[in-house]
Amino acid sequence: MxxxxxxxxxxxxxxxxxxxxxxxxxxxxxxxxxxxxxxxxxxxxxxxxxxxxxxxxxxxxxxxxxxxxxxxxxxxxxxxxxxxxxxxxxxxxxxxxxxxxxxxxxxxxxxxxxxxxxxxxxxxxxxxxxxxxxxxxxxxxxxxxxxxxxxxxxxxxxxxxxxxxxxxxxxxxxxxxxxxxxxxxxxxxxxxxxxxxxxxxxxxxxxxxxxxxxxxxxxxxxxxxARESRVLLPTGTDEIALRFDDGLPTDPSLLDNAVRTPRVEIWTGVRVKRGVPVDSLQLYLATVLPGFCTMALEPALDTGLVAPYNKRFSLAAVSGDGRDFAYVTPRPAIGDDTHFEYGVHALGPGATGFAEEVAEHLRDWDRDHRDGPGPRITVHPAGTPDDRMSAPADARIIEKEHSRIALSWSTVPAADQDIPHHTTEEEGE
Missing domain, CATH: 3.40.50.150 (Vaccinia Virus protein VP39)
Structure with a gap:
C-alpha cells in the first residue's frame, strides 16, 4: 500500500x-x-x-x-x-x-x-x-x-x-x-x-x-x-500570592497577621463529578464575594501553611474588614471516587466566620444556580448611572476604565427576552 x-x-x-x-x-x-x-x-x-x-x-x-x-x-x-x-x-x-x-x-x-x-x-x-x-x-x-x-x-x-x-x-x-x-x-x-x-x-x-x-x-x-493584575504577598510568607484584577484591598497591611493564625477548614457537602467544569461556580463566587481574587502557591516555598488542591490556581477572597482570606478547594468525596467535595480554608482572626460565609455562597450556588444558564452580562459605557443600566438591582457591577460590566443571576428582564442567552460550560485552552 x-x-x-x-x-x-x-x-x-x-x-x-x-x-x-x-x-x-x-x-x-x-x-x-x-x-x-x-x-x-x-x-x-x-x-x-x-x-x-x-x-x-x-x-x-x-x-x-x-x-x-x-x-x-x-x-x-x-x-x-x-x-x-x-x-x-x-x-x-x-x-x-x-x-x-x-x-x-x-x-x-x-x-x-x-x-x-x-x-x-x-x-x-x-x-x-x-x-x-x-x-x-x-x-x-x-x-x-x-x-x-x-x-x-x-x-x-x-x-x-x-x-x-x-x-x-x-x-x-x-x-x-x-x-x-x-x-x-x-x-x-x-x-x-x-x-x-x-x-x-x-x-x-x-x-x-x-x-x-x-x-x-x-x-x-x-x-x-493592556492591563496587569495586582499581586499581594501577605506579610509573613513568600509562598502565597493573592492576585486581584481590579485593584488591591484598601489597606493590604491588614492581612499581615492572617498567616499567623491556625487554618480553619469547612467542608460544604457540595459535590461535583470529576472532570465536570465548574465555570458557573467560578463566576458566581466572583459575583457575590466583594473581595474576590485568585490564589497561587509557589511550590518550591511550600511549607504547608495553605493546602489547595490546585497550587497554581484557586478561587479566593479577602473578608470585608480586610483581616482574613479564604480559598476554595476540592477533595475526593468520601466513599465516592467519582466526585469531589468542595470546601473552604480560611486564615485570619475571623477565619471561622469568613469560611462559613464563603461556604454558604457555595451552597447557594449548588441549590440555585449550578444547573442554570449562568449570569446575564451587560456592558454599558463608563459613567452610566445605575438607574440607566439595563441590569437588575442585584447585579454585581465591575468598574472598568471605559465600561461598567454587570453580572446578574436574576431572571432576565422581560424587555430583554428577545435577545437569546445561554452559557455553555466547557474547558478552554
Missing amino acids: PEKTEETRAAELRDQVVNELIADGAITSDAVADVLRTVPRHLFTPEASLEDAYSAYNAVITKRDGSGSAVSSVSAPQIQAFMLEQAGIRPGMRVLEIGSGGLNAAYLATLAGGAGEVTTVDIDPEVTDRASRLLKENGYPQVRVVTADAHQGVPDHAPYDRIIVTVGAWDIPPAWTNQLTEHGRIVVPLRMRGLMRSVALQRVGDHLFSTSARICGFVPMQGAG
Whole structure:
C-alpha cells in the first residue's frame, strides 16, 4: 500500500478533529464544520507537526517574548470553533478580527464569502507580516491585514457586522461598540475579576447584552488596552500570592497577621463529578464575594501553611474588614471516587466566620444556580448611572476604565427576552 501524502493525512486529521468537536458540542452548525474541514490549518501553523497542528485542544505558539511567555498563538481548534459559533458569521458580512494569526481570518473569509469583507488587525508588525504572507500563500488575498493598536478599532473600514477579538481583553473600549452596526455582535475573551470568558455581546444602542459565554484562555492584549493584575504577598510568607484584577484591598497591611493564625477548614457537602467544569461556580463566587481574587502557591516555598488542591490556581477572597482570606478547594468525596467535595480554608482572626460565609455562597450556588444558564452580562459605557443600566438591582457591577460590566443571576428582564442567552460550560485552552 502506498504511503499517504501529507495532504491526505492532513485531510484525515481535519475530519477527525471536526468529528471530535461535534461530539463535545464545540461545533453545532454545518457552516462551522465545513470551514474547519476545508481550510488547511497545518499550512497556517508551519511551526508545528501535523499531529500538533490538528490537536483539538492545544494552541500552537507562534511567538514568545524574552522571558519565554507566549505573546502570539494560533488558538486551539476547539476555541476557534466555538467562537465562530458564537459569532454566527453569514455570507456578505463585514468582519473585524482583533489579533492576527492568519488562520482564523481565513475561516472568517470563507464564512463571509465573496460578498463579505474581513479585516484583521494586530499591534505587532511581525505578527501581521506573518499573517499577510500566509493568507496570500494559501489563497486568501482578499483579507485586509492592518498593523495598528486595535484599541481604537479600525475606523477606516467600519461599520462591522461582527468583531471577533482573539486576545484577552480587560475592558471594551468605546471604539469597538461604536464601530459595530446597530445590531452587530462582538465576541471577546473578556477578563472579569481575573476570570476569562469568551462572551458574545449583542449591541443594543450604546450598550451590549450577552448571548453566550464560554470559558477560555488567551494571551493578553498589548498596547493601550493592556492591563496587569495586582499581586499581594501577605506579610509573613513568600509562598502565597493573592492576585486581584481590579485593584488591591484598601489597606493590604491588614492581612499581615492572617498567616499567623491556625487554618480553619469547612467542608460544604457540595459535590461535583470529576472532570465536570465548574465555570458557573467560578463566576458566581466572583459575583457575590466583594473581595474576590485568585490564589497561587509557589511550590518550591511550600511549607504547608495553605493546602489547595490546585497550587497554581484557586478561587479566593479577602473578608470585608480586610483581616482574613479564604480559598476554595476540592477533595475526593468520601466513599465516592467519582466526585469531589468542595470546601473552604480560611486564615485570619475571623477565619471561622469568613469560611462559613464563603461556604454558604457555595451552597447557594449548588441549590440555585449550578444547573442554570449562568449570569446575564451587560456592558454599558463608563459613567452610566445605575438607574440607566439595563441590569437588575442585584447585579454585581465591575468598574472598568471605559465600561461598567454587570453580572446578574436574576431572571432576565422581560424587555430583554428577545435577545437569546445561554452559557455553555466547557474547558478552554
